[in-house]
Amino acid sequence: MHIALVGIGKIAIDQHVPALTASPDWELSATVSRAGSVDGIPVFTDFAQMLEERPDIRVVSLCLPPIPRFDYAAMAIQAGRHVMLEKPPGATLSECHTLEAMARAKRLSLYATWHSREAEMVAPAKAWLKGKTLRKLHINWKEDVRRWHPGQDWIWEPGGLGVFDPGINALSIVTEILPDPIHLMTATLEVPENKQAPIAAKLDFFHPHGAGVTADFDWRQEGEQTWCIDAETDQGVLRLWNGGARMAIDGIEVKPSGRDVSEISGEYPRLYQKMARLVESGNVDVDLSPMRHVADAFTLGRRETVAPFIE
Numbered sequence: 001m002h003i004a005l006v007g008i009g010k011i012a013i014d015q016h017v018p019a020l021t022a023s024p025d026w027e028l029s030a031t032v033s034r035a036g037s038v039d040g041i042p043v044f045t046d047f048a049q050m051l052e053e054r055p056d057i058r059v060v061s062l063c064l065p066p067i068p069r070f071d072y073a074a075m076a077i078q079a080g081r082h083v084m085l086e087k088p089p090g091a092t093l094s095e096c097h098t099l100e101a102m103a104r105a106k107r108l109s110l111y112a113t114w115h116s117r118e119a120e121m122v123a124p125a126k127a128w129l130k131g132k133t134l135r136k137l138h139i140n141w142k143e144d145v146r147r148w149h150p151g152q153d154w155i156w157e158p159g160g161l162g163v164f165d166p167g168i169n170a171l172s173i174v175t176e177i178l179p180d181p182i183h184l185m186t187a188t189l190e191v192p193e194n195k196q197a198p199i200a201a202k203l204d205f206f207h208p209h210g211a212g213v214t215a216d217f218d219w220r221q222e223g224e225q226t227w228c229i230d231a232e233t234d235q236g237v238l239r240l241w242n243g244g245a246r247m248a249i250d251g252i253e254v255k256p257s258g259r260d261v262s263e264i265s266g267e268y269p270r271l272y273q274k275m276a277r278l279v280e281s282g283n284v285d286v287d288l289s290p291m292r293h294v295a296d297a298f299t300l301g302r303r304e305t306v307a308p309f310i311e
Helices: 008-022 047-053 066-078 095-108 124-130 164-177 268-282 289-300
Strands: 003-006 027-032 061-062 082-085 111-112 135-143 183-192 200-206 212-217 227-234 234-240 245-247 252-254 302-306
Touching: 003 008, 008 066, 008 268, 008 289, 027 047, 027 200, 047 066, 061 066, 061 268, 066 082, 066 095, 066 212, 066 245, 082 095, 082 289, 095 111, 095 289, 124 227, 124 234, 135 164, 164 227, 164 289, 200 289, 245 302
Parallel strands: 003 027, 003 061, 061 082, 082 111, 135 212, 183 302
Antiparallel strands: 135 227, 183 200, 200 212, 227 234, 234 245, 245 252
């Protein structure tokens, strides 16, 4: 299937383009960007022009920042195109609900992707937790914003999410692996005095069976980066680290097993495989649970002003 990639920035070049190039399902047929491009692929600077001139392109993948994403997605759906959304799927929950309703009305596929759910050991972690009693879970997600988001001023503006841009990856994993739903009770957001979005956050969740579920996000981590989830149960302790790529039970690392040799590996290749199946079946996949927790944090969070952030 022909697909257009909109927004040619770091994540598009590092993840989306290699995944599409290697996929048996897709042919990258156009890009839309004011600055970026992909060698050998037709590039448009105007999205409406691309939609008009390329009716053969049935699917659009949006890698834009959250704020402009709704307008592009709505335009694509109105033009009869299936849409794939990079995380987070929008700037607000209301936008996402509107896009889902539009897609269903047009009988088009809409996929709100969460790439961290496709990390190697997320599915095994979910399987191991099933049937066990959770006592405690803690998310420790700390990285260096200067390393991963250099020069991206939009991420500090309203709608940019700040530290929740990586933090939502952890929330997407937790909402996938936990058997029971959770919701936020309290939050503390540390906001630099010269920015609009938090640079760090601490979260405390309600668990229906009384387990302690907490999270610690920080964008000021130097040296080794930390993407770790620890879950204590009545039958042992699970650790997911390296963003869900590795897992240990009671301190002993568990290696991937039982995977079909023909199965696609890698987070973004799996996302595009799922998008192909959604288009083939005409289905919609819009799970907003990770984003709901972030919205609750901005609603409930106690804001603390901290030192200015200077890149």
